[in-house]
Amino acid sequence: MKFCPRCGSKRVVSVLCASCLRETTPLITGTTTTKLTLCPETKKLKWKGKWTTYPTLRQGIAAYLKDTLTFALHAQPDTLTVTLYKEHNKHLDVDIIIEGNLENKHYHEAYHLTIPLAKEPSTPQKHKDYFEGTLQLRNPTPHTKQFIQNLLLKSHPGVHIAKTIQRKNGYDILLSSNKATYQIAQALHKTFGATIKTSTHLWGHDRQRSKHLQRLTVLVKIPAVRPGDVITYKDRPVLIQTVGKTTYGYDLSRQKKISIPSSSLDEQETLPIYETSIVQNQPSVYVLHPTTFQPIPLANTPRSTAINTPLSIVLYKQQAYTLPSTNKAKHTPSSNYTTPLSAQKKTRNKN
Incomplete structure (x- = not known):
């Protein structure tokens, strides 16, 4: 056993x-x-x-x-x-x-x-006016500020806005965290195609942690161009479709989709967008000029060429370009849209 x-x-x-x-x-x-x-x-x-x-x-x-x-x-x-x-x-x-x-x-x-x-040494309680990072927001939209507030609530619940300072072409947002300031700037770059520049400066010393305290300043320039605007890029009119880290647009002269570096949008001016209609479709398509009320040929081809078909056009170098009708419903008309003069003329003729 x-x-x-x-x-x-x-x-x-x-x-x-x-x-x-x-x-x-x-x-x-x-x-x-x-x-x-x-x-x-x-x-x-x-x-x-x-x-x-x-x-x-x-x-x-x-x-x-x-x-x-x-x-x-x-x-x-x-x-x-x-x-x-x-x-x-x-x-x-x-x-x-x-x-x-x-x-x-x-x-x-x-x-x-x-x-x-x-x-870990405990972090001192941050009072309501305490801030570390400054987000210098330029060319903002009403949606931009709401985007930042939603991002703070979702990804940075412990970070607060100490102060908002109104500037000539935007405002400065003072945040209680350098890390949150930088991450929000990166999110604005990815979502709105903003350009960012960062700088830091020493403002104190933490004896308990034996480390220098720095404040971060991030300049965020949001392009003034919005989806639905028409700009000139490489000497051609381009309809902006999406703005982000990479901007995509529709080349009106070549009638194809292209990509545009967002950094090149800073100084771009938008072309006015007019409402008009087709007045002739043989042998070429003609529309009514929005200011002279004379027939002018279209430099590109619209989807429909029927007489009296309403079109949105831009004028560039004495040529008229129509905007694709498929994109018209996707983009909210901005301040670049002018009063539909062709419609005014029809009203005057009826009277």
């Missing part, structure tokens, strides 16, 4: 009984000395140079232990549960239960561990 050579028990599971086997070959053979850093405000944990957020501190400790514990050779740990932990100034006392398999035997073991702990 087999018996345990260590304690004499007859309930042998391998060479030893279950109790002696756990004592001589436990699932956990050691722990590393990696220090765990805790942020008292956000409850984030950092080890091996990486900050991580967990729903509870208990789950964070369990993840830390799985990453830093040394298990026995051929051990297959299944679950690790933190049953109790107590926070001290420089360490954590932790009780855990770990279950797993070793040499085809199931183990259920309890351990008491001490984890070296460091705490």
Whole structure:
């Protein structure tokens, strides 16, 4: 009959009984000395140079232990549960239960561990007028400010606007976070095709953290061009369709879609857009000139050439270009649209 050579028990599971086997070959053979850093405000944990957020501190400790514990050779740990932990100034006392398999035997073991702990210095409370970053917004639209507020609520809930200063062609927004200021500027660049320029300056020193304090200033210029506007690009009229990191437009002379670097939109002037109609379709298509009321030929071909078909046109170098009718409903008429003079003329003729 087999018996345990260590304690004499007859309930042998391998060479030893279950109790002696756990004592001589436990699932956990050691722990590393990696220090765990805790942020008292956000409850984030950092080890091996990486900050991580967990729903509870208990789950964070369990993840830390799985990453830093040394298990026995051929051990297959299944679950690790933190049953109790107590926070001290420089360490954590932790009780855990770990279950797993070793040499085809199931183990259920309890351990008491001490984890070296460091705490991040607490950040002083930021008053309502405190700011770090300045977002210098130029050529904004009503949608731009709402976009920034939505971005703050969604991605930067702890950041507040300290002050908004009205400027000649925009406004300055003072934000309580340099990081949020830069990320918002990047979002404006990607969404609206804005150009950004950054600068920093030293304004103080944090003795508690032993670091210099800097303020970030970001100049954000949003192109004055909007979707639906017509500009001149490479000496051709182009209808702007989307404005973003890369701007896309419709070349009216070549009647094809093109891409335009957003940086080239800063100094672009828009062409007035007129409403008129077709007055002749043979041998060529003619429309009524919006100011002289004389028939002029179209430099490009409209989708429909029926008489009296209403068209939106632009005039460039004494030539008329029609805007594609498929894009007309997509773009809200801006201030570049003029009073439909052809319609006024028809009204006068009726009277």
